[in-house]
Amino acid sequence: MMLTIDETRYQDAHQRDCARVAALLSDGALHSRPNVADALQMTSTTTSRVVADLLDRGLLIGEAGEKSGRGRPAAKIALNPGRLGATIIHISSRSLLGVLVDLSGKVIERRSIDIPVESDGAYMAAAMRRLVVTLVGQCTPGMHHIGTSVSVSGVVNVRERKWLITSRWPNIRNLDLGAALAPVTPVVIVCRHLDAELNARTLNDTAHAHDNTLLLHWGWGIGLAYGVDGEPFMRAGEPFGEIGHWRFNLLEQRQCGCGNHGCLETAAALWALLPQLRELWPDLSEDEELVAGQLAELQLADLPEITTALSLMARSLANVCRLLFPKRIIVTGPFIANRDLWDAFETAFHAEGVMGGLELPVLVADKSSEDYAILGAVRPLLNLGLETFIRS
Numbered sequence: 240m241m242l243t244i245d246e247t248r249y250q251d252a253h254q255r256d257c258a259r260v261a262a263l264l265s266d267g268a269l270h271s272r273p274n275v276a277d278a279l280q281m282t283s284t285t286t287s288r289v290v291a292d293l294l295d296r297g298l299l300i301g302e303a304g305e306k307s308g309r310g311r312p313a314a315k316i317a318l319n320p321g322r323l324g325a326t327i328i329h330i331s332s333r334s335l336l337g338v339l340v341d342l343s344g345k346v347i348e349r350r351s352i353d354i355p356v357e358s359d360g361a362y363m364a365a366a367m368r369r370l371v372v373t374l375v376g377q378c379t380p381g382m383h384h385i386g387t388s389v390s391v392s393g394v395v396n397v398r399e400r401k402w403l404i405t406s407r408w409p410n411i412r413n414l415d416l417g418a419a420l421a422p423v424t425p426v427v428i429v430c431r432h433l434d435a436e437l438n439a440r441t442l443n444d445t446a447h448a449h450d451n452t453l454l455l456h457w458g459w460g461i462g463l464a465y466g467v468d469g470e471p472f473m474r475a476g477e478p479f480g481e482i483g484h485w486r487f488n489l490l491e492q493r494q495c496g497c498g499n500h501g502c503l504e505t506a507a508a509l510w511a512l513l514p515q516l517r518e519l520w521p522d523l524s525e526d527e528e529l530v531a532g533q534l535a536e537l538q539l540a541d542l543p544e545i546t547t548a549l550s551l552m553a554r555s556l557a558n559v560c561r562l563l564f565p566k567r568i569i570v571t572g573p574f575i576a577n578r579d580l581w582d583a584f585e586t587a588f589h590a591e592g593v594m595g596g597l598e599l600p601v602l603v604a605d606k607s608s609e610d611y612a613i614l615g616a617v618r619p620l621l622n623l624g625l626e627t628f629i630r631s
């Protein structure tokens with residue numbers, strides 16, 4: 240994984256050089272000292288001093304390379320990914336998935352805990368602490384644990400690290416994740432699952448990295464993330480993209496988990512449609528990945544409740560386009576795994592249009608990616624951990 244540093248955050252020139260070398264070596268390859276000096280335009284004396292310091296602190300590992308032309312050993316160096324570790328808590332349907340990764344983003348350990356639907360904030364906080372303690376216990380020898388990134392679905396205030404509402408656990412409101420995890424981890428970062436996933440997708444897809452991209456998740460809940468040039472559109476960390484709670488007159492008799500009536504989710508989210516769909520197919524799972532496989536095989540597109548959901552979703556998405564004008568929209572979630580439903584959704588979206596002759600954005604159906612969500616959640620934590628380590 241490529242780490243990024245903010246050079247302006249280092250007043251000490253030596254520390255700044257250490258950070259630059261570590262970021263360069265985070266490509267995972269072996270480098271020679273002259274190659275590092277060249278790439279960063281540092282003198283050989285400075286490079287040697289920085290490399291010696293980082294070797295000493297265990298952040299780099301050295302490997303004796305081939306003899307150079309003049310017969311001197313040209314040792315190669317690489318980043319030691321095992322020096323720093325980070326934990327991530329990710330929400331996966333109605334369970335917590337905990338992951339321990341090293342500095343290269345490689346997964347060292349995974350654990351999961353099921354959280355019953357009736358759980359409250361205290362129960363959730365205790366389970367998260369248990370998960371972090373277990374994972375930290377799996378750190379390899381010499382690994383320093385830098386902190387925990389919590390990636391949540393639902394409505395979240397990232398800046399205040401508060402999980403406001405989640406449709407999976409209706410009794411959890413305003414959970415202070417920073418305070419909940421402070422006893423067991425040095426740093427807590429909170430992110431929106433969809434922001435993390437979109438960020439990692441954009442960084443890994445260089446062809447579209449500069450497109451304004453919208454990620455719409457149509458699943459248990461409904462929400463979206465928006466990235467401009469690979470960066471989240473909303474940087475202030477307040478809630479964003481909760482189109483699942485846009486309200487419609489047509490739905491005003493229906494109660495939503497957020498406390499309002501008439502939200503889009505009451506007609507189109509999996510939590511609202513599942514009871515009706517189970518009258519026809521009682522075995523449908525509430526796990527998004529499992530139900531995606533089940534829905535793919537069913538005759539869904541003609542059901543009246545699905546037709547309503549589909550037209551409301553298409554209109555909502557077209558309205559979002561008239562606000563944000565994305566170039567590309569990635570749609571994820573279990574419903575669109577059904578081919579007929581996806582075709583009908585695309586047709587309804589195209590029929591909506593954007594405005595006048597304006598070109599419609601490209602619509603792409605994809606699976607939700609746990610790997611992307613974890614990568615996107617851990618990257619800012621690793622960048623921060625590297626900075627803290629170098630400044631300490």
Ligand SMILES: [Zn+2]
Nearest residue numbers: 484495497502
């Ligand atoms: Zn609502």
